[in-house]
Amino acid sequence: MQTKSKRIIGKDDLVDDLTAVGLASSDGVFVHCALGQIGHVIGGPRGLIEALIDVVGDDGLIGMPGFSSDAYDPLDALRIDVSPAEHAQIREQVPGFDAYRSSVRQNGAVAEGFRAWPGVVRSAHPTSSVLLYGADAEDYAQPHDPLGWATGPASPWGRLMKRTNMKILLIGVGWNRCSALHAAESLATHKRTKTRRFKHGGQKDGTWISAPDVADDLDTLFPLVGAAWEEEGTVTMGHVGGAICRVTDYKNLVMFAASWLSDRNRADGVPAS
Numbered sequence: 001m002q003t004k005s006k007r008i009i010g011k012d013d014l015v016d017d018l019t020a021v022g023l024a025s026s027d028g029v030f031v032h033c034a035l036g037q038i039g040h041v042i043g044g045p046r047g048l049i050e051a052l053i054d055v056v057g058d059d060g061l062i063g064m065p066g067f068s069s070d071a072y073d074p075l076d077a078l079r080i081d082v083s084p085a086e087h088a089q090i091r092e093q094v095p096g097f098d099a100y101r102s103s104v105r106q107n108g109a110v111a112e113g114f115r116a117w118p119g120v121v122r123s124a125h126p127t128s129s130v131l132l133y134g135a136d137a138e139d140y141a142q143p144h145d146p147l148g149w150a151t152g153p154a155s156p157w158g159r160l161m162k163r164t165n166m167k168i169l170l171i172g173v174g175w176n177r178c179s180a181l182h183a184a185e186s187l188a189t190h191k192r193t194k195t196r197r198f199k200h201g202g203q204k205d206g207t208w209i210s211a212p213d214v215a216d217d218l219d220t221l222f223p224l225v226g227a228a229w230e231e232e233g234t235v236t237m238g239h240v241g242g243a244i245c246r247v248t249d250y251k252n253l254v255m256f257a258a259s260w261l262s263d264r265n266r267a268d269g270v271p272a273s
Contacts, residue, residue, distance in 0.1 A: 009241040010042040014051035021169075021238035022247045023052075028061035028134075028166035030180060030250060033110045037172025038241035045113030048171075059135050061163065063156075064111045065179045066122055066129035068102040070095050071198040073208075096199045096206040097126035104131070123156050126198050128213075130156040136163075147200065148211040149186050157183035166250035172243030175226025176219045180250060184225075184257035185214045189272050190265035192217075225260045229253060 009017075023029055031052065041047045052062050073091060075082065082090070099122045105112045114120060114131055121137040123129045128150035132141045140159050144150075151157045157180060160166050168180055175181065185191045192215035199206040229235060229248065236247040266272075 007242065008040045008042065009038060009047075011047050011051045011054070014038075014041070014048055014240060015054050017238070017240045017245075018051060018055045018169075021240070021245050022236045023055045023167070023169070024165075025055070025057040026059040026165060027056050028063070028160065028163045028250070029056060029169045030063040030160065030166070031110070031169045031171065032065070032173050032177045032179070033108055033170075034172035034243065035109050037243035039243075041241065045110045048110055049114055049117060053133070056134065061132060061134040061137060061140070061166075062114075063133075063140075063160065064104075064114050064131045065107045066104045066111070066115065066131045067107055067179075068097065068104055068127065068129065069106065070102040071097045071126040071200070071206075073197060073199075076197065091199070091208065092203070094199050094203065094206070096202045097124075097129075098202070099124065099129070102129075104129075125150050125155070126200055127196065128155075132156070146211075147209065148196075148213060150196070150211075150213055151179065151182040152186035153183075155183070155186075158186075161251040161254055163250075168246075168248050168250050168253055170246040171240050172245075174223060175229075176217065176222045178222065178226065178253075180254055181217070181222045181225065181257050181261075182214050184254045185217075185261050187254070187258040188262035188265065190262045190270045191273060192265060192270055193273060221261060221264060224264075225257045228260055229256055232256070 104115050120131050120133045121141040122131050123141040123144035125144040141156050144155055194213055194215040195210050196213045197210050200209050234248055238245045
């Protein structure tokens, strides 16, 4: 599908485009977005957020990933050598997760704008929170435990599978950005795993813990399972402004991907867990 030429696009245009790709009143929709792919959006992230709210209405639910890095040990990313004393001093200064202050900018400008939106509820996981706005947002967002398997069946990602008309919306991004695929791998019998290490609590009272989780995909299998799902004919393709857009059912995607990923991981020698 060819991308339409970029243009100046406002909230009314966005409402028309979102409706055309299948979003409707009372829908739930989990959004991943690259704002720059849409074109020049009047109002920036605010323009798109207001359009989404208008489309799903008072009975709808909007979700976005709230992944943040404030609870991580910076040495895990920087991979530099320091003395044990220096490492201890660094860890003491890690601020830890704060639902109101921890940025989600790594998930894009729209998610960061959504984080601060009045009425948005943020789940309490130190690294892998979810942002929800609308009907029953609190019920789907909380609790977010246990700390292990952060996108697993007991997490908000798992509970969203039970919501009627819950959809996935990808705007200008591929399946490699779809966080629901982590939820799918959490359900798989054969899944790639890792140990996630982070500070639980604030800078002064936090404790360092290790928790099991699904591994980072690193653009390995998620693009493939997304392509396989598209071949099933259950993904609606369209445009939001100049961005290629994909819409699909949330639960059906997760269940398909859980089976597909389990089969692929088994073939790759990943043991059952």
